[in-house]
Amino acid sequence: MRTIKFLSMLATASLLFVSCSDDDDPEVVNEEETITTMTVTLIPVGGGDTVTLQTQDLDGDGPAAPTVSVSGPLAGNTTYGGAILLLDETDTPPENITEEVAEEDDEHQFFFQTTGSINGVTYGDFDGDGNPLGITFGLETATAGAASLTITLRHEPKKPNDGTLADAGGETDIAQTFNLTVQ
Amino acid sequence: MRSLFFILFCFLVVVIAKGQSVCDAKIEGKISDYHSKTPLGNATIEVLDKSITVYSDTQGSFEITNLCPGTYDLAISHPECSDTMISVRLDTYKNLTIKLEHHLEELSEVDVVGKVAKTTNSAQELALRQQTLEEYSSGTLADALATINGVSTLNTGATIVKPIIHGLSGSRILILNNGVRMQDMEWGDEHAPNVDINSVDRIAVIKGAAALQYGGDAIGGVIVMKPQLLAAKDTLFGQTMFTGMTNGQGGNANTEITKVFKNGLFLKAQGSYKQLGDQEAPDYVLSNTGMNEIAGTLHLGKKEFTWGWDAQYSYYEAEIGILRASHIGNVDDLIRSINSGSPNVINSFTYDIQNPKQQVTHHLAKGSFYKRFEGLGKLNLQYDFQQNNRLEFDVRRGGRGDRAALDLQLTTHSLLADFVYDAPKRFSGHFGMMGRYQNNFANPDTGVRRLIPDYDKYDLGVFAIGEYELSDTWKADGGLRYDFTQIDAKKFYRSSRWEERGYDSEFEDLVIDNLGTQLLVNPVLDYHNFSASTGVRYQPTNERSFRLNYSLSQRAPNPAELFSDGLHHSAARIELGDLRIGNETSHKLSASYQHDFKKGGFLVEPYINRIQDFILLEPTGVEFSIRGAFPVWAYRQTNASLIGLDASGYYTYSNHLTSNHQFSIVKGRDSGLDIPLVNMPSARMENQLTYSQPKWNNFELSLRSEYVFRQNEFPENIMVFSPQQQEEVLLEVNTPPDAYHVMGLNARAVFELHKKLKLTTSLTINNALNTTYREYLNRQRFFADDLGRNIILQLKLNY
Numbered sequence: 002m003r004t005i006k007f008l009s010m011l012a013t014a015s016l017l018f019v020s021c022s023d024d025d026d027p028e029v030v031n032e033e034e035t036i037t038t039m040t041v042t043l044i045p046v047g048g049g050d051t052v053t054l055q056t057q058d059l060d061g062d063g064p065a066a067p068t069v070s071v072s073g074p075l076a077g078n079t080t081y082g083g084a085i086l087l088l089d090e091t092d093t094p095p096e097n098i099t100e101e102v103a104e105e106d107d108e109h110q111f112f113f114q115t116t117g118s119i120n121g122v123t124y125g126d127f128d129g130d131g132n133p134l135g136i137t138f139g140l141e142t143a144t145a146g147a148a149s150l151t152i153t154l155r156h157e158p159k160k161p162n163d164g165t166l167a168d169a170g171g172e173t174d175i176a177q178t179f180n181l182t183v184q
Numbered sequence: 185m186r187s188l189f190f191i192l193f194c195f196l197v198v199v200i201a202k203g204q205s206v207c208d209a210k211i212e213g214k215i216s217d218y219h220s221k222t223p224l225g226n227a228t229i230e231v232l233d234k235s236i237t238v239y240s241d242t243q244g245s246f247e248i249t250n251l252c253p254g255t256y257d258l259a260i261s262h263p264e265c266s267d268t269m270i271s272v273r274l275d276t277y278k279n280l281t282i283k284l285e286h287h288l289e290e291l292s293e294v295d296v297v298g299k300v301a302k303t304t305n306s307a308q309e310l311a312l313r314q315q316t317l318e319e320y321s322s323g324t325l326a327d328a329l330a331t332i333n334g335v336s337t338l339n340t341g342a343t344i345v346k347p348i349i350h351g352l353s354g355s356r357i358l359i360l361n362n363g364v365r366m367q368d369m370e371w372g373d374e375h376a377p378n379v380d381i382n383s384v385d386r387i388a389v390i391k392g393a394a395a396l397q398y399g400g401d402a403i404g405g406v407i408v409m410k411p412q413l414l415a416a417k418d419t420l421f422g423q424t425m426f427t428g429m430t431n432g433q434g435g436n437a438n439t440e441i442t443k444v445f446k447n448g449l450f451l452k453a454q455g456s457y458k459q460l461g462d463q464e465a466p467d468y469v470l471s472n473t474g475m476n477e478i479a480g481t482l483h484l485g486k487k488e489f490t491w492g493w494d495a496q497y498s499y500y501e502a503e504i505g506i507l508r509a510s511h512i513g514n515v516d517d518l519i520r521s522i523n524s525g526s527p528n529v530i531n532s533f534t535y536d537i538q539n540p541k542q543q544v545t546h547h548l549a550k551g552s553f554y555k556r557f558e559g560l561g562k563l564n565l566q567y568d569f570q571q572n573n574r575l576e577f578d579v580r581r582g583g584r585g586d587r588a589a590l591d592l593q594l595t596t597h598s599l600l601a602d603f604v605y606d607a608p609k610r611f612s613g614h615f616g617m618m619g620r621y622q623n624n625f626a627n628p629d630t631g632v633r634r635l636i637p638d639y640d641k642y643d644l645g646v647f648a649i650g651e652y653e654l655s656d657t658w659k660a661d662g663g664l665r666y667d668f669t670q671i672d673a674k675k676f677y678r679s680s681r682w683e684e685r686g687y688d689s690e691f692e693d694l695v696i697d698n699l700g701t702q703l704l705v706n707p708v709l710d711y712h713n714f715s716a717s718t719g720v721r722y723q724p725t726n727e728r729s730f731r732l733n734y735s736l737s738q739r740a741p742n743p744a745e746l747f748s749d750g751l752h753h754s755a756a757r758i759e760l761g762d763l764r765i766g767n768e769t770s771h772k773l774s775a776s777y778q779h780d781f782k783k784g785g786f787l788v789e790p791y792i793n794r795i796q797d798f799i800l801l802e803p804t805g806v807e808f809s810i811r812g813a814f815p816v817w818a819y820r821q822t823n824a825s826l827i828g829l830d831a832s833g834y835y836t837y838s839n840h841l842t843s844n845h846q847f848s849i850v851k852g853r854d855s856g857l858d859i860p861l862v863n864m865p866s867a868r869m870e871n872q873l874t875y876s877q878p879k880w881n882n883f884e885l886s887l888r889s890e891y892v893f894r895q896n897e898f899p900e901n902i903m904v905f906s907p908q909q910q911e912e913v914l915l916e917v918n919t920p921p922d923a924y925h926v927m928g929l930n931a932r933a934v935f936e937l938h939k940k941l942k943l944t945t946s947l948t949i950n951n952a953l954n955t956t957y958r959e960y961l962n963r964q965r966f967f968a969d970d971l972g973r974n975i976i977l978q979l980k981l982n983y
């Protein structure tokens with residue numbers, strides 16, 4: 002008797018469990034932390050043509066490679082004021098990720114590596130502890146020739162660091178190289 | 185020579201005389217078959233808690249002498265019978281007549297004392313000693329299992345540990361928890377079995393797919409965990425254990441209590457809690473490797489010979505930190521980690537667990553019932569329910585760290601019915617069927633695209649197994665099983681991925697919604713799996729046995745192999761499943777030969793496993809994103825072969841000194857491309873020397889040495905473009921670390937504090953020499969060294 006009671010309890014319980022499945026379609030997820038686009042605006046100090054560098058990867062970790070564009074050549078022996086804008090264009094309207102980076106300035110840093118006709122890059126902004134951030138920066142070109150600029154954004158790097166990627170550690174959120182011409 | 189005998193003789197006389205002067209009570213008995221009344225020779229009679237074991241002679245008779253008056257529990261086992269426990273009150277002499285069921289049952293007959301268990305007749309099968317389980321009370325299940333020769337581990341640090349059997353892990357291994365097949369997302373490399381080792385009383389490992397009653401897809405093997413055997417008498421007993429360890433500066437507490445009534449009704453409650461802070465390598469703290477775990481089991485039932493039932497509820501919850509330095513952003517970060525030799529984040533010790541971390545919860549509820557029909561056999565019915573919830577937290581931007589990046593809930597219901605037909609003397613049959621429904625729900629609130637989609641899965645299985653006694657020494661077995669699996673999934677694909685995979689031409693009809701950049705797809709995939717097993721066992725004497733087994737098993741692909749689609753942070757790679765993947769088929773031939781001599785013995789277990797359409801993950805190319813270049817690892821099917829050997833032996837030098845030796849090796853090859861398989865365990869050798877002195881409170885001291893060879897067979901490394909170095913660089917993800925040797929020490933003693941209160945103390949030192957090493961099958965070997973010295977003190981109270 003006890004057995005029958007037990008078995009019937011079991012059967013009832015299993016029915017209860019099975020009956021609560023549903024057939025609704027799942028909700029779509031738009032990746033929230035994706036950075037699809039980095040636009041670097043270089044404005045020459047004292048006038049001249051603005052140069053825009055852009056890398057855009059609309060499918061994030063998907064198979065499509067980013068599209069990289071450089072609007073034109075840089076002028077030689079010129080100092081440019083640089084500013085970086087990060088967007089997530091999978092959202093409509095596009096979300097401004099630069100704001101998130103600026104808010105968490107102690108956890109982020111841009112790194113600039115150059116080759117060829119660029120004399121150097123200087124940081125234009127700093128976090129609350131006085132360590133470099135790099136949303137704005139200055140770039141000084143040398144005489145005419147080829148050049149490259151690699152911009153890397155690290156999340157949670159060691160701060161302060163010696164300015165090299167190796168020392169900073171952390172996770173790379175962006176790493177993009179732009180091939181440039183200095184005239 | 186004669187004088188030596190004389191000395192030995194005197195010694196024996198002294199020992200016996202000494203024994204007699206204190207205790208000279210005696211148990212005599214005869215063991216016979218319940219049905220035919222024929223005497224049963226070679227039965228093992230063990231006096232529990234006394235380390236006395238005797239065997240019955242050919243007439244079924246046995247005697248145990250030199251016992252003190254008191255109450256004893258005897259465990260009687262025979263290779264072809266179900267185990268029996270009886271309680272004996274002894275004054276000076278007792279004569280017993282014990283009747284055993286002369287039929288093979290399921291696992292209730294695992295011989296806890298012996299080395300060879302017997303769920304199967306002809307497969308390679310070994311049992312884990314209860315003492316080993318207790319030693320690993322503060323460790324993981326897989327670490328304890330790895331003491332069995334042929335079993336190794338796949339680690340993510342020291343706290344996420346998966347068992348590997350004969351080179352295979354994950355979905356190729358079934359874990360049975362008191363008859364319930366664990367459904368805890370075993371397809372992930374970073375998903376450890378959600379089982380508290382303290383809730384387990386007995387474990388047997390079947391190295392292959394021969395145990396068809398549990399499933400046909402155990403290409404690697406089956407781990408069978410069983411509750412304690414309880415004698416039907418009025419008792420109340422319990423055990424409480426405290427373990428503290430220096431590495432991680434934590435430990436665990438476990439307590440359990442069992443009440444048994446004379447009528448076979450029993451109730452057991454068990455609970456444990458574990459907490460560890462950051463663990464340490466010899467030279468630095470492994471930041472964010474702390475964990476905590478809470479688990480409990482309530483088990484009640486009634487066990488009679490003719491019928492019985494059993495109900496169980498288990499809860500498991502763990503929060504596990506993942507080494508902070510192993511969270512990386514792109515290939516350059518991985519190269520930097522591999523080259524630098526030390527983790528890039530080393531903080532001071534803390535108990536706090538930060539992101540990245542996992543939180544897993546597992547509920548298991550089970551009810552089963554059995555009834556024995558006279559002259560026919562035994563019917564078992566079982567229903568089980570499992571719910572597994574996995575939350576993974578990542579290092580995230582914009583204050584999203586508190587939101588899980590992965591949130592999966594896997595719910596499983598299973599119904600099983602089986603019948604053991606054991607009426608004939610020389611034949612036994614086992615038939616059964618299984619129905620299972622599983623639902624996976626991937627919570628969209630994570631803000632991260634789903635790694636594994638929502639799906640419903642249906643399984644149906646039927647099996648028949650038979651065993652036939654050809655003669656007193658030969659026994660043959662054979663079995664067949666069929667399983668049907670249907671996966672009905674709803675997954676969002678990026679349109680670009682859908683096209684890149686070529687699905688747009690092949691599976692266009694599966695698309696049910698087009699959202700522009702993403703497609704909602706509804707694949708319904710069917711798999712038919714056939715499995716079979718057959719073998720023989722030849723056992724001319726109790727000291728010698730030979731087993732030969734052939735198993736055919738088929739496995740349907742798991743959700744990761746079908747649906748993976750995204751970036752894996754700790755590996756800096758994109759992992760891609762494939763909807764076109766079909767089932768894999770394994771043919772495994774295994775043999776084992778065991779021979780025990782007077783003073784020693786050995787066991788040799790060779791095997792060969794040829795797998796058609798073996799599913800593996802391998803690098804296929806590179807994809808670029810704004811974060812840089814990532815190697816793409818895609819699941820692919822190929823033919824593979826695994827050949828290996830497990831060999832072990834022991835030798836008794838004297839009553840006090842014994843040594844144990846183990847060696848295992850496996851060679852895995854992708855025979856399609858003729859290259860080595862990735863992640864094959866290295867050859868390893870373990871040697872242990874044990875000194876025991878029962879007179880000193882059962883004192884035991886053992887010295888352990890483990891030598892792990894370098895894995896010299898591995899697939900080639902891959903070239904990948906480094907944004908930082910602006911060139912193609914070699915990514916040494918496959919290069920194995922060097923060989924290593926670690927030493928360990930264990931000392932234990934038992935103190936009778938009171939008549940019914942026993943204290944067992946044990947001191948273990950792992951990696952006693954604080955050796956710096958990295959293990960090939962630890963996924964964190966790219967980032968940090970393995971654990972340094974760990975001193976573990978354990979106190980166990982039995983009452």
